[in-house]
Amino acid sequence: MSEAARILPNLPKIASARPQSLPYEPVCALFRRYLHGSNLKFTPERAMILDAVLRQTGLFEAERLVGELQKLGHRVSRATAYRTLAHLQDAGILKQVFFDNKQSYYEVIAGRQTYDYLICVATGKVIEFSSDKLRKLRDEICREHGFEPLSHQFHIFGLSPESQNTAQPAPTDVERDPVGAPTKD
């Protein structure tokens, strides 16, 4: 039970307020340019995967991608999917996101702003948000350290509004050491 607070429950249901999908053309052109510049080839498999990727709203996992492609009757192996996801990252189209130690999640970043996430440890629900203040703070922190930022990940784990109703922490879960608890943070 208390496990829920530690490990993110399975596939997150993303609450997305972002545009449904992105125009395929420009991103595809970007990908082809990247492939060409790296002596790689633009194959039907890669095209299908990019297509499926752009159809995603919010975070998604490799598994979902493969599943959707198979459902469409397309025959793409896991290996190719993973290999292509890597290329898409190098091309600056995708960003890999780490929420848990089970699997990687991916987020499309090409041509759109990036998002950060609020993760409900009770329900596993993931809420996206985008904050300019955060980006500014990030740059400020980097400046202080002479660091050149390339990307970032900001995950807030907590309780969503819905899950807060259901009483305190949890029924069967013994009181979470109310005393001496670390500075909640």
Next chain:
Amino acid sequence: MSEAARILPNLPKIASARPQSLPYEPVCALFRRYLHGSNLKFTPERAMILDAVLRQTGLFEAERLVGELQKLGHRVSRATAYRTLAHLQDAGILKQVFFDNKQSYYEVIAGRQTYDYLICVATGKVIEFSSDKLRKLRDEICREHGFEPLSHQFHIFGLSPESQNTAQPAPTDVERDPVGAPTKD
């Protein structure tokens, strides 16, 4: 090569400015209180693991913990280490951190402020920092979403001062699509 920008190189070398170690007594008491309250037992193995955990500075992996314990002649199985790490999280003593899809990292949070990280994608070096502004911004964002924050993770991936000298991006790495690149972020 460009992989370096995607996957965090092995075990990070933490640049830590935090106090070397934490007094064992109070944290141990906290742990015992938690165990007692959950009908769990305080065993020698758990004591040794907690001890090793508190000896860590900055982030560490399960592997390192087991290694250090064995080096000290203590006989603790991986299974027990992982099981205890889970309990330590539930007790609010540890926080699990996700940097990559290879393994989990852990950070002691009991009685100290938490940290966030700057990760150099070129060298794998990890620099800790702590920011009140970030905590405030986090709370502000949560308030806007009716979310109750429990913990967070903020990772900034980029280039450390040292790695910036060595020319542009990388020698063999073809130009990273200068055109149409996503809003670096």
Next chain:
DNA sequence: CTGATTGCAAACACTTTGCAGCAGA
């Protein structure tokens, strides 16, 4: 005493990789 704990080894799940045949450019 009794239920929780431990170590071991097997199981797991996501991801990566070797290889032989296939196919962009």
Next chain:
DNA sequence: TCTGCTGCAAAGTGTTTGCAATCAG
């Protein structure tokens, strides 16, 4: 034609789990 690409199945690896013996309270 010359590389790079694909699928498959096997290998990898961090983490979890079943189980019988052991131990804390």
